[in-house]
Amino acid sequence: MGSGYSMKNLTIQNVSKTYFDPYAGANVTAVHDISLKVNQGEFISIVGPSGCGKTTLLNMIAGFLPISGGSINIDDKPIKGPGADRGVVFQTFALFPWKTVGENVGFGPRMRGLPKKECDQIALEFLSLVGLEHVAQKYPNELSGGMQQRVGVVRALANNPDVLLMDEPFASVDAQTRMTLQEELTKIWQARRPTILFITHDVPESVFLADRVVVLSKGRVLEDMPIQLQRPRVWDQLIEDDTFKGLSAQVLSKVRSA
Amino acid sequence: MSHRLYSAFKFAIPLLVLLLIWEFSIQFFQVNARVFPSIESVYKAGLEAVNDGSIFKHVAASLGRVAVGTLIAIAVSIPLGVAMGLNPIVSDFLSPLFRFFSVLAGIAWIPIATLWFGYGFGAITFVIFNAVFFVVTYNTLLGVASIPMPLRNAAASLGANGWTLLTQVILPGALPNIVTGIRTGLGFAWRGLIAAEMIATNVGLGYMLFLARDFYKTEVIVLGMIIIGLIWLAIDRLILAPVERATIERWGMVRRA
Amino acid sequence: MIFLKAWSFYLRLVAKFPIVQTILPFVPLVIAWALVTEYEVFPRAFLPGPMDVINAFGTLTYKGVLTQYLEDSVVRLAVGAAVGVAIGIPLGLLIGLSDRVREAVWPVLLFFQAIGDIAWLPILLVWFGFSLTTMTLIIVYTVLFPIVLNTSLGVRSVSTDLHRAALSLGASKLRVVWEVVLPGALPNIMTGLRNGLGYGWRALIATEIIVGTSGIGFMMFDARRAGSVVEILLGMVVLGTLWYVVDSWVLAPIERATGKRWGLVTQ
Numbered sequence: 001m002g003s004g005y006s007m008k009n010l011t012i013q014n015v016s017k018t019y020f021d022p023y024a025g026a027n028v029t030a031v032h033d034i035s036l037k038v039n040q041g042e043f044i045s046i047v048g049p050s051g052c053g054k055t056t057l058l059n060m061i062a063g064f065l066p067i068s069g070g071s072i073n074i075d076d077k078p079i080k081g082p083g084a085d086r087g088v089v090f091q092t093f094a095l096f097p098w099k100t101v102g103e104n105v106g107f108g109p110r111m112r113g114l115p116k117k118e119c120d121q122i123a124l125e126f127l128s129l130v131g132l133e134h135v136a137q138k139y140p141n142e143l144s145g146g147m148q149q150r151v152g153v154v155r156a157l158a159n160n161p162d163v164l165l166m167d168e169p170f171a172s173v174d175a176q177t178r179m180t181l182q183e184e185l186t187k188i189w190q191a192r193r194p195t196i197l198f199i200t201h202d203v204p205e206s207v208f209l210a211d212r213v214v215v216l217s218k219g220r221v222l223e224d225m226p227i228q229l230q231r232p233r234v235w236d237q238l239i240e241d242d243t244f245k246g247l248s249a250q251v252l253s254k255v256r257s258a
Numbered sequence: 259m260s261h262r263l264y265s266a267f268k269f270a271i272p273l274l275v276l277l278l279i280w281e282f283s284i285q286f287f288q289v290n291a292r293v294f295p296s297i298e299s300v301y302k303a304g305l306e307a308v309n310d311g312s313i314f315k316h317v318a319a320s321l322g323r324v325a326v327g328t329l330i331a332i333a334v335s336i337p338l339g340v341a342m343g344l345n346p347i348v349s350d351f352l353s354p355l356f357r358f359f360s361v362l363a364g365i366a367w368i369p370i371a372t373l374w375f376g377y378g379f380g381a382i383t384f385v386i387f388n389a390v391f392f393v394v395t396y397n398t399l400l401g402v403a404s405i406p407m408p409l410r411n412a413a414a415s416l417g418a419n420g421w422t423l424l425t426q427v428i429l430p431g432a433l434p435n436i437v438t439g440i441r442t443g444l445g446f447a448w449r450g451l452i453a454a455e456m457i458a459t460n461v462g463l464g465y466m467l468f469l470a471r472d473f474y475k476t477e478v479i480v481l482g483m484i485i486i487g488l489i490w491l492a493i494d495r496l497i498l499a500p501v502e503r504a505t506i507e508r509w510g511m512v513r514r515a
Numbered sequence: 516m517i518f519l520k521a522w523s524f525y526l527r528l529v530a531k532f533p534i535v536q537t538i539l540p541f542v543p544l545v546i547a548w549a550l551v552t553e554y555e556v557f558p559r560a561f562l563p564g565p566m567d568v569i570n571a572f573g574t575l576t577y578k579g580v581l582t583q584y585l586e587d588s589v590v591r592l593a594v595g596a597a598v599g600v601a602i603g604i605p606l607g608l609l610i611g612l613s614d615r616v617r618e619a620v621w622p623v624l625l626f627f628q629a630i631g632d633i634a635w636l637p638i639l640l641v642w643f644g645f646s647l648t649t650m651t652l653i654i655v656y657t658v659l660f661p662i663v664l665n666t667s668l669g670v671r672s673v674s675t676d677l678h679r680a681a682l683s684l685g686a687s688k689l690r691v692v693w694e695v696v697l698p699g700a701l702p703n704i705m706t707g708l709r710n711g712l713g714y715g716w717r718a719l720i721a722t723e724i725i726v727g728t729s730g731i732g733f734m735m736f737d738a739r740r741a742g743s744v745v746e747i748l749l750g751m752v753v754l755g756t757l758w759y760v761v762d763s764w765v766l767a768p769i770e771r772a773t774g775k776r777w778g779l780v781t782q
Contacts, residue, residue, distance in 0.1 A: 064679050084685030094676040098698045107694075111685035159684055272622045293642065347522065355540045361713075361758045362751055365721040366732075369739040369747045374561060446717075452633045453721040457736075464633070471637035479637045487630035494629065 008162040010038040010061070010195065014070035016219075017056050030056040032219035033070070038163070041193040043186075045206035047255055048216035054199045055167060057216070061197065062088050062165050074162055084108060087161030089169045093148045095140040101127070101151050102136035108159030126154040129188055146177035153185065157194065166198045170205070179235050182208055186233055203252045207244060208233055215254045223254050295477035300484070303477040312466075317485065319462040323379065324451055327386025328444060335391050336436065339398025340428060349403040356396040363443070364389030364450030372458050382454045382462075389450045390443035397439025401432030433505045441498050448490055463489075537763070563745045568752060571745045580734075585753070588730040591647070592719050595654025596712055603659045603711070604704065607666025612696065617667070624663065632657040632718045636725060650722045657718040661710035669703025670696055702774040709766040716758055 017031040031053040038044055046054045059065040061072055063082035072079050079086070087108075095104050105126055106119035114122075127133040130150040140148055149169055156164055170178045186209060189196060200206050206213050207227055215223040227247060229238070238244040277297065283289065284296045291299060307313035343349045367388045368381075375381040405428065413427040429436075455464025463486055470478035529536045545565050551557070552564030575581035610617045632653050639649045673696055681691045723732025731750050738746030 062679070062683055064682075082679065082682035084683070086683060088679065088683040090676045090680060092674070092676045094674070094680040096677065096680075096695065096698070098701075107681070107686075108684040111690065155684070161683075165683075268618065269622045272619050273626060276623055350536075351540050353540075354537045355544060357763075358541075358755050358759050361762070362755045363717075365717050365724070366735070366751055366754055368721075368724055369735040370744065370751070373739055373742070373744060373747065449631050449633055449717075449721075452631060453725065456633070456636070456725055467634060467637045471640050474641060476638065476641060479641070483630050483634045483638070486634045487626055490629035490631065491626065 008040050008075050008195070010036075010163050010197075011073045011076075012036040012038075012057075012061070012070070013073070015057070015060060015067055015072060016069035017053070017060060017065065018068045030219055031060070031068075034216070034219070034221055035070075036214060036221065036224075038195060038197065040195055043189055043196045043198065043209060043211045045198045045200060045210035045213045046216060047200055047203055047206045047213060047251060048222075049255060050201065051218075052216040053219040054216050058165050058167050058197065058199050061163070062086050084111065084159050085162045087156030087159055087164045089149070089152050089156050089164065089166040091168045091171050093140070093145075093152045093172070095148055095151055095155070097140055100137055100139055101132070101143070104140065104151060105136075105155045105158050107155065112159075122158055126158040127151070129154055129157075129191075130184060144177075145173045146181060149173060149181060150184070153188070157188070157192070162195065164194045164196045166196060168200055169198075171200070171202075178205075183234060185209065186231065190231060203255060204248050207248045207251060208235070208238060213247075213251050215251060217255075223251075225251060225254075292474045292476060295480050299477040300481050303475075303481045307478075307481065313485070315461060316463050316466045317489070319459075320451060320455065320464070321489070323382050323462070324386055324444075324447055327383040328390050328447055331387045331390035331443070332394060332440065335395035336398050339395040339436075340402050340424070340432070342395075343399040343402025343432065344428070346403060349399050353396070353399065356392055356399065359392040360396050362388075363392050364446040365453050368450070368454050368458065371454075377458045377460075379459075381458050382451065385450050385454045386447045389446035390440075393443035393446060394436065394439040397435045397442070398432060401435025401439075402428055404435070405431040430505075437498075437502055437505060441502075444493065444498070448493075452486065560742070561744065563748065567745050568748050571749045572753075575746075575749070581749075581753070584730050584734050585757075588719060588723065588732070591650055591730065592654060592712070592715055595651045595719070596658050596715055598651070599655045599658030599662060599711060599715070600708065602655070603662030603707070604666050606659075607663040607704075607707070608670055608692070608696070608700075610663065611667035611670025611700070612692070624660070628660045632714075633721055636722065640726065645726050645728070649726065650719070653718055653722050654715045658711040658715040661714060662704070662707040665703045665707025665710065666700060669700030669707075672703065673699035702770065705766075705770040705773050709762065709770055712766065713758070713762065716754075720754065 013035055015031060015034045016029065018027050018029045020026075021028045034053070034057060036044075046057070048054050056065065060067050061079070063079055063086065074085060095101075096107070099107070102120060102123045105123035106116075109119040109122050110116070124133050124136060127136055130153070132147060132150055132154075135143060135147065140151070143151070149172075152169070153166075170181050173181065182205060198206070198209055207229075210227055213223075213225045213227060214221060215225070225247070229241075229244060229247070281297050284294065289296075295303075304313070342352055364385055367385050371381040371384045371388075375384055409431065410423070410427060413423055451462070452464040452467075455462035456468040459465055463482055467479055467482040470476075470482065525539075549565050552559070552562055552567075556562075572581065610620055635653060635656060636649070639652055643649045643652070677695050677699060678691055681695045682688075686694060719730070720732035720735075723730040724736045727733030727736070731754055735747045735750035738744070738750070
């Protein structure tokens with residue numbers, strides 16, 4: 001995952017975001033000053049209370065929002081708008097309803113100009129990562145929420161992005177499925193080592209998944225906490241683990257103090 | 259500037275630009291008055307029509323017919339629609355009938371209306387009545403029939419019956435569809451009116467337009483078109499939109515098809 | 516009890532032959548019509564009976580007149596609709612995609628929609644006379660508005676996330692329009708098409724009544740001049756049936772199918 005040849009690091013330098021809110025009639029600063037370095041293959045969680053700027057940050061990295069100040073670079077090259085180098089997984093799944101699951105996953109490869117047969121093959125290969133190769137011919141609205149989001153994740157992965165941005169991807173899914181998806185995500189990550197930026201407001205989730213947890217507050221970085229937990233991580237074990245509980249408590253107190 | 263005023267202003271700008279383009283094109287291309295009038299001639303025609311009272315005569319005739327036809331139609335169709343809609347068997351059975359006649363709404367009735375009622379007020383009002391009646395009845399029927407039974411049961415179990423049930427549950431529940439029906443019906447009615455006035459009478463906006471055509475008085479035609487547009491905009495913004503805002507949007511209801 | 520049994524029989528019949536549900540309600544209507552004419556409640560000259568209309572149908576079809584008129588009407592509608600669609604969908608796309616275009620064009624559109632199709636007839640007559648061009652232009656004008664409005668609505672209803680998903684998968688802005696916006700707007704476009712055809716059909720009849728030389732509308736008006744009510748009624752029946760059939764059995768199912776397939780709800 002990633003390119004494998006060169007080190008693709010994501011460098012966020014003093015990024016800020018200000019926009020004009022017509023209802024408030026004034027400028028609003030969503031992000032004051034954030035600097036962050038994400039190394040190739042790292043799994044970073046970004047947590048914070050509502051309004052801390054985490055979604056705005058993700059949208060800027062993804063290229064959906066312009067940056068007001070500072071810079072975002074991938075390997076010293078500034079990002080320019082959205083692109084296939086930064087894949088996104090959405091809270092709303094955002095699967096194309098009129099395309100089959102296979103066509104959805106093969107969308108990225110198709111945009112790159114690959115022939116249809118190859119796209120279909122790639123799609124099946126990635127769908128098998130999550131055990132969904134048998135639904136390749138189905139339409140998204142025929143799948144459950146959990147299955148749809150799995151498709152959403154592999155769709156982004158199938159395009160070999162330098163960075164995978166995940167915007168509260170499991171928030172729309174029930175608690176049980178969420179835990180399963182979290183475990184699956186870590187397994188995929190261990191196998192393929194993409195660089196992942198995972199936004200969430202769920203503190204235990206952020207600790208469970210990540211190498212580092214970054215706590216944001218009011219548009220600034222409050223804390224950048226490494227997570228020294230063994231992998232593979234499994235809920236049955238960790239839920240009673242003292243280190244896990246301690247780390248979660250630490251992060252939670254930071255978030256609540258914000 | 260308040261928000262409403264500002265958006266009204268923003269709305270007007272493209273129209274003002276259009277006016278400028280109109281005037282400029284006439285001058286630049288030396289357009290013959292018989293092909294398209296200049297703003298000045300339309301304005302003059304307007305003044306003339308106001309001075310000799312003809313414009314009021316025509317507008318009054320048109321609006322009168324629409325008002326009478328529409329009000330009678332609504333007065334008949336809503337109760338009818340409610341009565342039919344309450345009984346699922348009746349509403350299922352009669353639906354195709356009303357859908358069929360909704361298709362014929364208005365204009366298709368002009369030939370037979372002139373045969374039955376001769377030319378003039380009667381025939382035209384009949385066409386308008388027609389245009390509104392079938393559409394509103396059908397929509398009322400749909401609106402009432404699609405009120406979920408749990409809602410009606412809930413009301414009944416809270417002690418509502420008869421008149422209360424009707425006014426507190428049925429009518430409000432069907433209101434989005436009724437208002438949509440009225441809007442559509444009124445649209446048909448207005449169009450049917452203009453068409454009918456072109457052939458079946460000697461007073462009214464449609465007649466004014468058609469007569470002017472005979473004499474190539476394009477300024478009168480354009481004047482008439484602008485007035486027709488303004489009247490419909492007025493009906494839409496001053497009558498229909500507020501009603502829709504006060505009922506559908508306020509109650510956050512979704513229209514059921 | 517008997518009523519319930521009859522009702523249950525009816526439901527089972529309808530389940531097997533859905534067409535019965537559509538046709539059955541008209542039976543009592545036709546019977547009532549026949550009775551009213553039989554007892555001469557209105558003078559025969561004002562309201563002929565169903566048999567008279569059927570006879571006229573037979574005669575006119577035999578003479579080829581009805582089929583010719585029908586063909587004329589339908590062709591005009593088709594041509595007008597095709598032009599309206601060719602202009603309307605791209606325009607709707609543009610308005611839906613660009614806020615600037617929307618702000619510039621919307622008030623103008625709304626105003627012209629308010630003027631209505633028929634009001635353009637006199638000036639079109641001045642410009643093009645009693646010709647096919649006049650009629651086609653009226654239909655194009657009528658069809659245009661529902662299509663533009665519904666298309667732009669459909670475009671705007673495509674969620675931002677879908678746009679962004681496509682962009683982050685490497686699609687260029689143009690490809691996003693083709694791969695995401697158009698399919699996403701399709702249910703609304705179908706609604707616009709269906710509405711547009713409905714209004715177009717009515718506008719066609721009105722135009723034929725006022726200035727036609729052939730077509731169903733003309734047939735009705737000509738018959739009225741000759742005082743022959745039968746043909747007027749025939750025209751109305753043909754009109755209603757034709758549109759009802761096309762709308763319910765062709766257009767509505769297509770609209771439903773696109774909406775359903777996408778898992779979206781159509782109005």
